[in-house]
Amino acid sequence: MINLDFLPSRQLGWYLTKLFVTRTFAVLVLLVIVLMALDLLGESGKILRVEGNGEAELWRYVSLRVPLLVQRFLPFSALLGTLIALASLNQNSEVVAMKSAGLSAHQILAPMLIASIALAGVAFAFNEVVAVDSNRTVTAWSDNDYEPLRAESGVQSNVWVRSGDDFAQAKLVMGRGSDVRLRHVTVFEREDNRLARIVKAESAVQAAGGWRLENVSTYDADMNFARRLPSLDALPGVTPDRFNLAKVRADEQDVVELKHSIADLEAAGRPTDEVRAGYWHKFSGPLSVVLMPLLAAIAAFGLARSGQVLLRAAAGMALGFTYFVVDNLSLALGNAGAYPGWLAAWAPLLLFFLIGEAILIRSEE
Structure with missing residues (x-):
């Protein structure tokens, strides 16, 4: 008889979800603080050089840049947060206990995958509502040499x-x-x-x-x-x-605006390859968060006493970073018109999903 109970118990599911979410956000906050401090060190001189700019403009710059850092590094944070959580579970033999109770590798990862789907939905909404406007405004402000700029949606x-x-x-x-x-x-x-x-x-x-x-x-x-x-x-x-x-830049327009811009470019007989690749990447980009628990799963399975927990965590990190490299390369090829924009955005996600599944199935065997 087929076991349709894919999820573990409610208590264990909440425990794994909490581990994934708290570690992911802890890594994200740490990355944003460090990178924002470095960015501000480089730009504060340019901002304060303009007459009339002061502390308020520095905080405005921070408020505009933080959403962009969150948008860019959330998938990295999900990868590192998952690796930390799974390596800790493996090191403390909790994975062994769960497998001894009859849970498969897919069942152990299921709560994290469900949480990552919800996180991807939040990331998509955040990107469309907050990050797009922040990117458009901070780019226009920096190109204007940080002189006063009236906020407008179409800038x-x-x-x-x-x-x-x-x-x-x-x-x-x-x-x-x-x-x-x-x-x-x-x-x-x-x-x-x-x-x-x-x-x-x-x-x-x-x-x-x-x-x-x-x-x-x-x-x-x-x-x-x-x-x-x-x-x-x-x-x-x-x-x-x-x-x-x-x-027309995909990262400075939301999905609705970008779709209208694509139609306008087509009507004017202008190339749309780069914009189409950016349009589809608006959907595939946040979904890369869902991929991270699968790629990091290599750190969870395998005996802790073998002394290879750190090696497995490094392998999971390398696999995750390889995905980001391939994703950027694919997007660049799509921008150049080497192949369709939808393929450029979705192919890396599908490829590494199959790689992650193959590794996970091999681990179960």
């Missing part, structure tokens, strides 16, 4: 657009559609494949058939002459969507 930074032979760079692009506004604009005008004039403006708004630049300074390369103008019309025929679609 993009360091956007380049080509108009004929000319190039235009906007440090900040705010709004969408007819509400697009540009700040710190530089236009590089070329003639016969050489730079003829550089036009810089503090801001730009849409005008009939182009853009009206405000507070303009120009430099003529032929005459070696510079002058200032209150305003200047430039970039004829450049529509607002050119700036919106020039730099």
Whole structure:
């Protein structure tokens, strides 16, 4: 008769779940504190260099960077937390006691896997609600050299657009559609494949058939002459969507926004390989948390008296870090269009799930 009771007892299930969750969050807090301190040491000088910035801006930077560190290192924390929990269980012969009671390796890991699924759901919601907005804001703020920046949901930074032979760079692009506004604009005008004039403006708004630049300074390369103008019309025929679609980053848009951006890029005949890979990775990335208990399981099974607990833990850590390397490589290939975005996002997850299952089955045998 098939045993359908996959989970261990409720008390043992809560015990294993608590071990997994507490160790994971302990490692995550430690990593975030250390990495945030190092990051702040490197950026605090740039922030305080701007007149008017002080302690409040430092704390604002911390509040924007912490969600990004949580997003990036939660899977690492799940891996290390699981390794710590399983190695401790093995070292104290608790795994032997559970297997002696008739529990299989899958049953021992089941509570951790269920907890990791819930954690992956929380991570996905956190990434979409908090991390996306933090990433967009801190990127725009740093590209603006940490000068005061009004918070807007549609802000993009360091956007380049080509108009004929000319190039235009906007440090900040705010709004969408007819509400697009540009700040710190530089236009590089070329003639016969050489730079003829550089036009810089503090801001730009849409005008009939182009853009009206405000507070303009120009430099003529032929005459070696510079002058200032209150305003200047430039970039004829450049529509607002050119700036919106020039730099679409998956980590700065939520799933709904990104899906609309993909549709807009397709309608404009622009490549979408990189954006599609990022779109699918929004789903597969948080699910990597579910994979960590499976990859770390090698640390749990095997006799503690054999003296190989540390070696097994190191093998589990190496296996987990190999997954992250393969995942980043696959995503890079997907961004380059080497194969479809959905395959780039999901293939490493499926591959290492099969590897983890094979190791776990081998351990049971």
